Amino acid sequence: MNAFNNLRISTKLTILMLVLCAVSAGCLSFAIFKIKQIDTSYSFLVERDSPALVQSVRASRFVSEMGYGAYRTITNPGASTEAKEGAALSETSAQGAMAAFDKAAEYDPAQAAEFAKLKKRAAATYDLVKQAVEFGMSDQKDIANMMMKQADVEIAQFSADLVKFNNEAVEDAKRASDKNGAAVDATIYITIGVGVVGMLAALGLGMWLSRSAISAPLQRLADRMSKLAGGDLTVEIAGQDRKDEVGLMAKSVQVFKDNGLEMRRMEAEAAERRQEAEAERARVAAEKEAEAAQDAIAINSLGQGLGALAAGDLTYRITADFAPKAAQLKTDFNSAAERLEHSLAVVVGTAGSISSGTSQISEAANDLSRRTEQQAASLEETAAALDQITATVRKTAEGATHARSVVADAKSSAERSGEVVSAAITAMSGIEQSSQQIGQIIGVIDEIAFQTNLLALNAGVEAARAGDAGKGFAVVASEVRALAQRSAEAAKDIKTLISSSSEQVGKGVELVAETGKALQTIVSQVSEITGIVTEIAASAAEQATGLNEVNTAVNQMDQVTQQNAAMVEESTAASQSLASEAVELARLMNQFKISADGAVKTIEPGRRAAPPQPALARRPTVGGGYQSGAATARKLEPAAAPAENEWAEF
Amino acid sequence: MSQSTLPAAGAELISVSIGGQLYAIDIMQVREIRGWNVSTPLPHAPDHVLGMINLRGVILPVVDLGARLGLGKATPGPSSVVMVAQVGDRQFGLLVDAVCDIVQVTEGLMQPPPDVGANVRDFVAGVMSLEQGIVSLLSLDNLLPATSEAYGMVA
Structure with a gap:
């Protein structure tokens, strides 16, 4: 056991595995052996018994076909094709049956004697059938039939024997197969039993090994280690x-x-x-x-x-005594606070000034903005008025041009009138001449009348001298005298008319001449008018050009004014934000506590800085806001008021 | 000088114009009436004798009747007429301004001239009122004396 403990854990596991493998190999070898045995048995069954059986069955069929071929030969005429085919079939069937029995003997040597006996019987049967066929071929049907009857008994017996033989063979094969199946079952049971026993043994051995040989010593060691760690x-x-x-x-x-x-x-x-x-x-x-x-x-x-x-208390000073090494800190702090207080006092004062200054700037910017707006409006009106004037001047120029053409027409008309006048004068002088001629003729008539009168008078005188005889003549003479007197009177009337007519003609001539002079004057005046009208047209054109330039200038002024207005707006906004910043600065400054003279200044900017806020609120209402804003400005800064008025006037 | 009788009704007179006035002459004493022609002056003739004219070969003296009647010298014009008068056996040319009409004397028309004391009656045989005004009938016998003595006497 001690020697086993000294083995490495891998070696122990390998030993265990080897034992397991040995058991498995034993089981496997047994199973293989048994399977091989069964396989051999089955091979025998399949390779020997079954083909022999098949050949035997085939031989049985061939014997039957042999009988069938003989019958075909017998039933048909000997010379016919059917008979010949039947004979051939019978022969081949007999040969096939012989061959089948030979093969069966070959496949199953154990039954070879049996198959030889069967073959001999088949050959004897075929001898009978062959004779019957020969008789059938030679059309000896009765003998053939007789022989075939004998052969039929043989064939039937043979077939029945073959069937019996084959059935026995099949039974044998089935018996062998059952035997093999039992052997397989035994093999399976044995294999399973040995395998289960082997596995249980291996499991027990493995558990023992892992617990006592590996796990337990390691557990002990782990306990010691945990104690060490503790x-x-x-x-x-x-x-x-x-x-x-x-x-x-x-x-x-x-x-x-x-x-x-x-x-x-x-x-x-x-x-x-x-x-x-x-x-x-x-x-x-x-x-x-x-x-x-x-x-x-x-x-x-x-x-x-x-x-x-x-x-924010800048008046505080350190009074406590410090250690010599920190004394410098005390003096430095005190001087720094003093400097800071002084500087902040100055800043507070400056913030107040800035506040008042920014409020002034804001007001001034507001005023400037308003005036700039007014200026812009005036400029717009001016531009509109200039446009109207330009239109008027253009119209004037057009009118002047028209007038020039009209005057030119008038001039030509006047010149034509002069010609007419001279023609009239000529006609009048013609009339005068005619009148003179008429006067002369009238004189002649008058003279004739006079002479006639004289003649009539003389006639009257002669008639009177003639006494009663001349009475009739006297009447004629008086009639003639009366005619002569009427002629003379008529001539006198005509003369008067002619003279008045020629007088009027003379007057007419004078008037026409005057008209001609007047027309010439008109012509010359019309020429002057033409010149003047041309000058007017030219000056109107110049005016139009000038007005265009003025218009451009006014437009530029308008743009500049608008830019100014924008800039003023910006500066107003800037000044207002500056004012609010100043107020904020003052408010911040108020947080600091400074000595008395500084404290006064801290309050003032706060109060002074207030006005810009209302001014900001008032901004949109231009008219009223301006008045009150100006009033406020005047109250606050009386000196600024005159300058403002001057600006307003400007 | 014999007081010539006033012409009977039915007699004819020729009225003439002298210096704007109308005078009448008995038509029986007038031979001819003819226009004025410039006469040839007669030396040393009285003022009222203008000169001589030739009437179909007969030289006749021409008397300015106005001047003879004391009405001022006549200025011959286009209507001026010379009346050839027969006084006795003499013929004279009488320059008048114009012949006006032949007037037939009616009953009661002719009246004797007013007696104003002067020798008006020697020159004016009678006066008659017509439409044109009062016309004096001149007595040529007294107006144109037959002799120069008579002339002087009359003058």
Whole structure:
């Protein structure tokens, strides 16, 4: 047993496996042997008995066919093809039966004598059938039939014997197969039994081996190790004499144990040294405590001072006595607080100034914004008015051009009128000449009338002298005289008319001449008008150009004004945010407590900085807001008011 | 000078215009009426004698009747007419401004000239009222004396 313990765990397991393998191999060999035996038995059955049986059956069939072929020969005429085929079939069947019996004997030598006897019987039967066929071929049907009757008995007997033989063979085969099946069952049972026994033995051996030879020593060793880990170094490490892995592990655990003992010894030494150091430290701490008391005073004072500073009290000064090494801190703190207070006082004052300045800037920016808006509006109106003026001037220019063309027409008309006038004058002078001619003719008529009158008078005179005889003549003479007088009167009337007509013609000529002069004057004046109208048109065009330039300039001004307005808006916003920042600064400054002269300044910016807020609120309402804003500005800054008015006027 | 009788009703008179006034001459004393032609002056003739004219070969003196009647010198015009008068056996040309009409004397038309003391009655045989106004009938016998003595006497 001790020798087994000294084996390695792998070796122990290998031994166990070998035992298991031996058992398995025994079982397997037995099973193989048995299977081989059964296989041989079956082979015998299959290779010998079965083919012999098959050949025997085939021989039986051939014998039957032999009879069938003989009958075909007999029933048909001897010369016919059917008869010949029947004879051939009968012959081949007989040969087949012989061959089948030979083969059967070959397959099953144990039955060879039986098969030879059967073959002999088949040959005897065939001799009979062969004779019957020969008679059938020679058409001796009666003899053939007689012979066949004899042969039929033989064939039937033979077939029945064959069947009996074959059945016996089949029974033999079945018996052999049952025997083999029993052998197989026995083999299976034996194999299972031996296998189960082997497995149980192997299982028991394995459990024993794992528990007593491997697990138990390891468990013991683990207990010792846990005790070692728990600090118990007095534990005895067993199993060091073992040669297996457990022995090796026990040796290693012994090393651990030795190391632990050594470490415990060294720890004791270290504790001694630590106690010495502790004593030294206590001494130094006492010294430090004394020093700390002094520092605490300084730190407390500084803490209070810094706390006051943090709370915004800049008037606080350190009064406590400091140790000589911290005295510098006290003076430095006091001077720093003083400097800080002074600086903050200045800052507070400056913040007040900034606040008032930013409020002024904010108001001024508001005013500027408003005026810029007004200016922008005025500029827009100006631009619109300029557009209208431009349109008007353009119209004027067009009108002037139209007037020029109309005046040119008038001029040409006047010139044509002059021609008409001269033509009228010519016509009038013609009329005058005609009138003169008419006057001359009338003079002639008048003269004739006069002479006629004279002649009539003379006639009257002669008639009167003639006395009663001349009475009729006197009447004629008086009639002639009357005619002459009427002629003379008519001539006189015509003369008067002609003279008045020629007078009027003369007047007409004068008037026409005057008209001609007037027309020439008109022509010259129209020329002047043309010149003037052309000048007007040119100047109107120049005006239009000039107005365009003015328009461009106004547009540029408008843009600039709008940019100014935007900039003013920005500056207003900036100034307002600056004002609020100043207020915030003042508020922050108020948190600091400063000596009396500084404190006055801290309050002032807060009050002064208030106005910009309302101004911010008022901004959207331009009109009213401006008035009140201006009023406020005037109240606050009387000096700024005149300048503002000047701006407004500007 | 003999008082010439007033012409009976039915007699014919020729009315003439001298200096705007109408005068009448007995048609029986008138030989011819003709237009004015410039007369040839007669030296040393009285003022009312204008000169001489040739009437179909007969030289006749031409008397300015206006001037002779004291109405001022006539200015011959286109209507001026020379009346050839027969006084006795002499013929004269009488320049008048114009011949107006032949007037037939009716009963009661002719009246004696008013007696105003002067020798008006020597020159005017009678007066008559017409539509045109009052017309004086000249007495050529007294107006144109037959001799130069008579002329002077009358003048």
